[in-house]
Amino acid sequence: MADLAAIFKAYDVRGLVPEQLDEAAARQIGTAFVAEVIDGSTDPAVVVGHDMRSSSPGLAAAFADGVRDTGTDVVMIGLASTDQLYFASGRLGLPGAMFTASHNPRAYNGIKLCRAGAAAMAADTGLTAIRDRVVAANAKASAALTASAANSAPAGRGALEQRDMLTSYAEHLLGTVKVTGRRLKVVVDAANGMAGHTVPPVFGALDVDLVPLYFDLDGSFPNHAANPLDPANLQDLKSAVVRERADVGLAFDGDADRCFVVDERGSVIPLLR
Numbered sequence: 186m187a188d189l190a191a192i193f194k195a196y197d198v199r200g201l202v203p204e205q206l207d208e209a210a211a212r213q214i215g216t217a218f219v220a221e222v223i224d225g226s227t228d229p230a231v232v233v234g235h236d237m238r239s240s241s242p243g244l245a246a247a248f249a250d251g252v253r254d255t256g257t258d259v260v261m262i263g264l265a266s267t268d269q270l271y272f273a274s275g276r277l278g279l280p281g282a283m284f285t286a287s288h289n290p291r292a293y294n295g296i297k298l299c300r301a302g303a304a305a306m307a308a309d310t311g312l313t314a315i316r317d318r319v320v321a322a323n324a325k326a327s328a329a330l331t332a333s334a335a336n337s338a339p340a341g342r343g344a345l346e347q348r349d350m351l352t353s354y355a356e357h358l359l360g361t362v363k364v365t366g367r368r369l370k371v372v373v374d375a376a377n378g379m380a381g382h383t384v385p386p387v388f389g390a391l392d393v394d395l396v397p398l399y400f401d402l403d404g405s406f407p408n409h410a411a412n413p414l415d416p417a418n419l420q421d422l423k424s425a426v427v428r429e430r431a432d433v434g435l436a437f438d439g440d441a442d443r444c445f446v447v448d449e450r451g452s453v454i455p456l457l458r
Contacts, residue, residue, distance in 0.1 A: 187213075192295070193316040195308045199286055199295030202240045206294060208247035210319075214296065215251025215282070217318035221311050222280040222300050223257060229343070230258040232273045234265030235284035236379050236440050238404035240294045245284045248296070253343035262350045264402070266379040266441035271303040272357060273350045278302065285379075285440040288412035291405050297440075355386035370394040372434040372447075374422040376411035377403040380437035396429050398422065411439035416453075423451035 187210030192200035200206040223229045231252045235241035249259040262273050267283050274281035280301050286293035298306045306312050371393050375381035381400035388395045398421060399408045409418045413436040426434040426447050434447035446454040
């Protein structure tokens with residue numbers, strides 16, 4: 186049984202799997218999400234992506250089932266960074282859900298939700314309302330009806346489409362800024378997270394020598410935590426930049442929406458405040 190009070194945060198849904206967040210809860214959240222974001226003015230559909238954690242595909246599929254239970258279609262983009270999911274939401278004009286726990290340890294997972302056009306949802310812009318809809322639905326439904334709904338496909342169920350958005354995402358990034366100048370050597374530490382999925386198609390089109398660290402997708406994070414906020418997790422990158430005589434180093438978090446930069450001397454470039 187999901188702990189709704191614990192997992193609905195200020196900017197996302199996040200908790201231990203399955204103690205706090207499980208597939209049954211993901212399905213309920215999918216249904217409540219549709220009620221909150223689909224207003225009937227356009228053909229109803231939701232885009233869904235997930236990271237490399239072992240629990241992510243099952244949670245994403247359960248959420249998609251909850252969406253489809255309402256008659257709403259789902260566009261499943263599969264493995265994605267959070268930025269890639271937001272790109273898909275903007276490009277397709279659809280509300281979206283990204284299954285990831287970002288930089289949190291392996292036992293966690295979560296959901297980042299957005300309205301159409303990649304407008305990220307927070308507690309005061311829809312997350313609390315979605316939580317309250319799930320609570321209300323649980324209070325109203327009997328255990329027998331809930332079990333029946335979870336094991337049947339309602340009439341008019343939404344369709345499921347698989348779509349690859351990685352290529353168009355990379356093309357979009359490459360089109361935003363023209364990269365010119367001398368050839369650079371760049372070390373990238375993906376921390377076994379989603380940067381290992383998104384960096385190759387982007388950097389492969391640039392005039393750079395890429396030195397990859399930990400690009401294998403692995404939600405157990407066998408090398409170090411995917412949290413560049415912790416200086417300990419930057420040590421491998423710093424050493425590699427100096428050893429390789431690289432121009433710059435980049436460290437990504439688990440869902441590749443946060444990046445720290447290391448200069449040619451192995452020093453972290455401070456974040457702008």
